[in-house]
Amino acid sequence: MIPRIAFTPGEPAGIGPELAVRLASSRANGHRGPVQIVALSDPDLLAEAAERMSLPLKLIPFDPDSAPADTPDGSLYVQPITLAEPATPGRLNPANAPYVVDTLRTAARGCLQRRFDALVTGPVHKGVINEAGIPFSGHTELFAEVAGVERVVMMLAAEELRVALVTTHLPLKDVSAAITSERLEQTILVLHRSLRDQFRLSEPRIGVCGLNPHAGEGGHLGREEIEVIEPALDKLRALGLHLLGPLPADTLFTPPQLARCDAVLAMYHDQGLPVLKFKGFGHAVNITLGLPFIRTSVDHGTALNIAGQNEADCGSLRAALAQAVQLAELRAL
């Protein structure tokens, strides 16, 4: 099998175009087997990035009706989507936001139609997309909408650590109300199923963080653990799931507790992701669980401060590609 992977380089003024060029030129450091990488992008954007970086880049028109073929070194297949205006590295332009969203929607639809075996995404800038008048909180939420799936789960993985989130991109003041029994149960079931079926862990062990300091200190520092989290965990334990917690996050993220878990479930974005990124920034992978297609992504943002300067590190993108290929190969078994 030669996996056919859709790749969206993301925000055109960010480091995505450079990462695409670097991926083409040094793919051997990531996934080593044959793989067809199809960039959904403006070809001129990629060609300009390659020229700035003094690296060769051959863009091969993608033919969806041809058999999957390996990507030669220094090349990418391309499905062209045209920018509204030329992009300048480091300078956000809301006029190009519809282009970014178009690349994501087109790639996701291609996956749903089985035209691609998986999707790897580069970084987008959520702010500029909203400034353009397009409500957007992240890839995760957009792909759930395109696929018509009610509950997906964001999980980032680095080395031995996997961190999944109950809530994703929402203001901190809204987190408590968003953590309902129903949402928690659905999230844990999606995570459990993915660890078992996609990551081949026969009896996944999930460590669950509390929401409040010291997991609520017996109700003296918040009651969400008593009223929402513990009842949901009890219900799922009765179904046979191996769940640890709710434990205070600063206890669960210690080596002895982590050794007891295959994944940690954090209640909100900045409870879990800083730990994960401290452990693995630069080679961690963001994986959306619960979609009807495989989607992986980089662990970093658009890095506007270094865009166009040939400084962007491609480690996380390579890891995201390797993870997507591995999941696609496992699915094909």
Ligand SMILES: NC(=O)c1ccc[n+]([C@@H]2O[C@H](COP(=O)([O-])OP(=O)(O)OC[C@H]3O[C@@H](n4cnc5c(N)ncnc54)[C@H](O)[C@@H]3O)[C@@H](O)[C@H]2O)c1
């Ligand atoms: N996968 C995604 O689409 C994704 C992920 C995270 C953040 N974002 C978005 O990116 C935008 C900017 O976010 P931010 O500034 O908080 O985070 P950022 O990751 O863009 O930058 C944080 C720091 O890390 C550096 N950095 C990031 N990636 C790098 C790379 N590959 N090589 C070398 N250095 C790198 C940057 O230069 C910067 O100093 C926001 O709009 C945010 O929402 C998108």
Ligand SMILES: N[C@H](C(=O)O)[C@H](O)COP(=O)(O)O
């Ligand atoms: N929460 C992610 C992170 O901090 O790395 C990032 O914003 C990307 O999320 P999406 O894949 O949903 O865009």
